[in-house]
Amino acid sequence: MSGCNTCSVHGHHFPEPGDGPASGLLGQVEAAEAALRAAAERGRPGAPDGAAGDTDPQEYFTALIEADQKIEPRDWMPDAYRRTLIRQIAQHAHSEIIGMQPEGNWITRAPSLKRKAILLAKVQDEAGHGLYLYAAAETLGVSRDELVELLLAGRQKYSSIFNYPTLTWADVGAIGWLVDGAAIVNQVPLCRCSYGPYARAMIRICKEESFHQRQGYEILYTLAHGTPAQREMAQDAVNRWWYPSLAMFGPPDRDSTHSEQSMAWKIKRFSNDELRQRFVDMCVPQAEILGLRIPDPELRWNPERQSYDFTPPDYAELMRVISGDGPCNRQRMARRRRAHAEGAWVREAAAAYAAKRAARATAPTEVAA
Amino acid sequence: MSDDPRTRTGGGAPAKTADRSGWPLWEVFVRPRRGLAHHHVGSLHAPDAELALRNARDLYTRRQEGVSIWVVPAAAITASSPDEKDAFFAPAADKVYRHPTFYEVPEGAAHL
Numbered sequence: 001m002s003g004c005n006t007c008s009v010h011g012h013h014f015p016e017p018g019d020g021p022a023s024g025l026l027g028q029v030e031a032a033e034a035a036l037r038a039a040a041e042r043g044r045p046g047a048p049d050g051a052a053g054d055t056d057p058q059e060y061f062t063a064l065i066e067a068d069q070k071i072e073p074r075d076w077m078p079d080a081y082r083r084t085l086i087r088q089i090a091q092h093a094h095s096e097i098i099g100m101q102p103e104g105n106w107i108t109r110a111p112s113l114k115r116k117a118i119l120l121a122k123v124q125d126e127a128g129h130g131l132y133l134y135a136a137a138e139t140l141g142v143s144r145d146e147l148v149e150l151l152l153a154g155r156q157k158y159s160s161i162f163n164y165p166t167l168t169w170a171d172v173g174a175i176g177w178l179v180d181g182a183a184i185v186n187q188v189p190l191c192r193c194s195y196g197p198y199a200r201a202m203i204r205i206c207k208e209e210s211f212h213q214r215q216g217y218e219i220l221y222t223l224a225h226g227t228p229a230q231r232e233m234a235q236d237a238v239n240r241w242w243y244p245s246l247a248m249f250g251p252p253d254r255d256s257t258h259s260e261q262s263m264a265w266k267i268k269r270f271s272n273d274e275l276r277q278r279f280v281d282m283c284v285p286q287a288e289i290l291g292l293r294i295p296d297p298e299l300r301w302n303p304e305r306q307s308y309d310f311t312p313p314d315y316a317e318l319m320r321v322i323s324g325d326g327p328c329n330r331q332r333m334a335r336r337r338r339a340h341a342e343g344a345w346v347r348e349a350a351a352a353y354a355a356k357r358a359a360r361a362t363a364p365t366e367v368a369a
Numbered sequence: 370m371s372d373d374p375r376t377r378t379g380g381g382a383p384a385k386t387a388d389r390s391g392w393p394l395w396e397v398f399v400r401p402r403r404g405l406a407h408h409h410v411g412s413l414h415a416p417d418a419e420l421a422l423r424n425a426r427d428l429y430t431r432r433q434e435g436v437s438i439w440v441v442p443a444a445a446i447t448a449s450s451p452d453e454k455d456a457f458f459a460p461a462a463d464k465v466y467r468h469p470t471f472y473e474v475p476e477g478a479a480h481l
């Protein structure tokens with residue numbers, strides 16, 4: 001009950017097409033941040049903050065979730081809540097790290113110094129997102145090294161989208177607009193996630209993602225208003241990235257295994273299909289302004305639902321790509337393993353240097369002797 | 370205050386401390402502007418305080434989010450020295466394209 005009540009107060013509102021950019025995604029991130037502060041100030045009704053007293057820990061945990069309070073690292077939490085968060089945050093972190101590769105491919109080939117500098121900054125941001133998220137996962141009692149090993153051993157996943165190739169410069173635009181756009185739609189509700197460190201990391205990330213989406217949109221807009229060949233390149237990129245982007249929201253609700261419990265824990269706030277619909281409704285008017293076509297003959301406005309009808313992505317393909325059989329899975333993993341192995345001497349040397357200096361600082365006389 | 374799982378008192382899986390690289394965890398605190406207190410922004414791994422500060426700058430202040438950083442290992446607090454500050458944060462000022470306001474949004478384009 002209290003959960004529903006709070007929904008209507010703070011409003012998980014996504015603006016309808018036509019709302020200005022100011023009230024758009026950044027506005028929602030700021031609203032989530034304000035809600036986080038408000039909840040912190042409100043505290044839990046009838047209980048001193050942080051003190052579980054002699055109440056049953058499970059009851060206290062549930063009461064915190066019900067009151068839209070954040071769970072913090074030192075709080076008691078059910079094992080399954082901890083495991084679910086570790087899995088989700090780790091997968092998210094891995095996606096940011098692997099996600100540097102498709103665009104990183106284009107840094108040396110960006111068409112101007114300005115575009116090169118922008119792309120460098122974006123890829124650097126993605127590395128940062130990965131690190132914020134590993135740090136959030138570590139508050140749950142795993143180490144980053146463990147998570148990296150699980151990724152390299154193929155025992156944890158990353159987003160299927162990064163297993164598609166970037167064939168032309170327009171793909172960098174399509175990734176910014178569609179892939180970062182879909183990521184934002186997925187991630188804005190996570191700014192209200194019940195686990196404090198994850199929610200705070202997501203607020204930070206979403207603010208940065210807004211630049212990513214806009215720079216991609218600008219690339220496509222420029223190409224779409226350039227020469228016929230540039231226009232065609234832009235359209236071709238949208239043709240290839242549209243359905244993989246729709247697949248980023250995961251399997252349809254009827255096949256989604258973890259959703260219900262995650263919703264109850266307020267880790268997840270909306271279903272996969274709801275978010276996918278939101279993404280489509282957001283993209284259609286944006287594509288019109290670009291002057292590019294969304295490659296879906298079934299796409300049309302449905303006045304009854306006040307949403308667009310659209311062709312769902314090929315979920316069998318999604319499952320194939322997730323299980324390792326996409327166009328670039330092997331290449332992405334091989335590159336990440338090589339980068340990790342080739343960086344080993346740097347990590348070791350820095351640790352050895354720090355150890356040597358620490359030893360000198362604590363035992364100066366022995367060094368002198 | 371610490372988000373370090375090793376000081377965690379809650380239930381669930383035991384905290385694992387395996388740190389294969391041997392780089393300790395540092396908590397990062399940033400003062401957003403003159404007159405405001407440092408606040409916790411996250412954490413990172415670094416072999417020593419100097420690299421922890423450098424990494425914290427790259428990781429947590431790419432957009433002038435702060436004018437001062439503290440990195441805190443298990444017991445000690447280390448602050449970035451005030452006279453280094455300008456040079457320390459300067460690279461952010463000439464990278465205006467990291468902010469969404471740098472981009473021209475065509476008339477009528479929503480949700481960007």
Ligand SMILES: [Fe+2]
Pocket residue numbers: 096125126129205209
């Ligand atoms: Fe990202």
Ligand SMILES: [Fe+2]
Pocket residue numbers: 126180209212
């Ligand atoms: Fe991004």
